[in-house]
Amino acid sequence: MMVMQLSPGERSILAYFPSSTSARRAMEELKSAGYDTLTLDRVSRFGVEDNAEINYPLAGRADSITGLTLFSTGTGLTESDSRVLRAADPSVSGMAACDYGLAGGSAFLLTVVTGEDRVQEAVEILKKHGARV
Numbered sequence: 553m554m555v556m557q558l559s560p561g562e563r564s565i566l567a568y569f570p571s572s573t574s575a576r577r578a579m580e581e582l583k584s585a586g587y588d589t590l591t592l593d594r595v596s597r598f599g600v601e602d603n604a605e606i607n608y609p610l611a612g613r614a615d616s617i618t619g620l621t622l623f624s625t626g627t628g629l630t631e632s633d634s635r636v637l638r639a640a641d642p643s644v645s646g647m648a649a650c651d652y653g654l655a656g657g658s659a660f661l662l663t664v665v666t667g668e669d670r671v672q673e674a675v676e677i678l679k680k681h682g683a684r685v
Contacts, residue, residue, distance in 0.1 A: 564665050565674055567683035568595075568658035575660040578681035582664060587674060589665035595658075658684060 558564060569575035572594070579590055662683065664674050675685050 558665065561667055562665055563668055563671050564663060565671065565678065565685060567662045567664065567678040567685045569660040569662060569681070569683055570658045572660050574682045575662050578678050578683060579662055581677050581681070582674060585673070585677065587664055587666055587670070591663045593661045593663070595661050 567575075567578070569578070572592075575592055579592055582590055662678070664678070666674055678685055
């Protein structure tokens with residue numbers, strides 16, 4: 553976990569995205585515009601470990617269904633009873649409502665740190681890419 557302390561005159565902007573693709577596009581545009589303090593995280597109520605080595609179904613690699621759907625592989629849950637309970641979550645079964653279990657329906661958080669004078673410019677770039685700020 554990264555802990556960040558803002559300096560006087562700095563502001564942090566928290567922008568939520570429904571997809572990693574739109575969040576990465578916004579991040580790239582912000583980098584091109586000269587913003588250099590950016591972090592992109594996935595928000596999950598189960599902890600996150602997106603490990604393509606063991607959770608990449610297109611290549612035939614999947615450690616568990618909870619690892620694929622809840623990104624829980626590698627979070628220390630090796631007991632089968634924990635995995636069974638997580639597998640019962642509606643987001644795993646496919647019977648969930650739209651955006652079930654996502655933080656506000658947007659699981660990708662892009663954080664931008666900038667000076668007061670560039671906040672509005674950053675917010676405009678983020679909103680252009682579909683962020684909720």
